[in-house]
């Protein structure tokens with residue numbers, strides 16, 4: 001009952017012109033496919049309008065990488081969920097580890113942003129994951145459960161399945177070190193176990209949990225075979241159309 005969902009997080013890559021060319025290539029490559037897998041891209045803010053226009057009516061989803069929790073106001077340099085919805089964006093990453101680590105986003109900020117997504121009609125892609133030090137200390141489960149509890153603890157059960165979760169061990173992001181399929185599966189099972197323990201049974205059954213961290217064409221199939229891995233959040237490998245298409249094919 002959970003369709004796989006592959007999302008390319010472009011991070012700070014591809015300005016409007018390059019993003020438009022890339023989105024056009026993706027659109028052509030995926031045209032007429034039997035859509036067994038949901039696909040999305042997360043361009044930088046400035047490239048969102050071009051990508052939204054290019055991917056209209058293609059079924060390829062467009063996500064923002066971040067939002068501010070308020071609707072509007074004196075928040076220089078920020079963009080609200082309402083503005084993103086107004087621009088035709090459907091999804092938004094929340095709590096990516098780069099936001100947490102480089103921009104000081106705490107669990108409390110992440111929670112506000114999840115609620116801002118619901119308020120504005122964006123579908124959150126909520127990222128959780130432990131650092132290398134946390135894993136080496138044997139705290140990976142506890143860290144991820146704390147992040148889930150903080151971000152989703154007050155969310156109504158029937159809203160939770162509209163959240164896509166992304167388990168992204170920080171030590172695997174951009175490092176070329178992927179979690180092994182078993183390591184990833186173990187953590188996905190922990191996350192699904194938390195959903196089971198916290199909400200009625202339909203929530204754990206229907207909520208998608210993506211894996212992220214050095215996913216590429218060569219390792220995607222093995223990861224996607226795992227019972228609790230419902231897709232991928234792809235960084236570096238999503239910048240290359242061929243590689244991204246390989247990952248999509250591996251999930252199908």
Ligand code: PGA
Pocket residue numbers: 009168172173174175176212213214215233234235236237
């Ligand atoms: P990566 O990034 O695929 O380059 O490791 C994943 C992410 O940060 O979402």
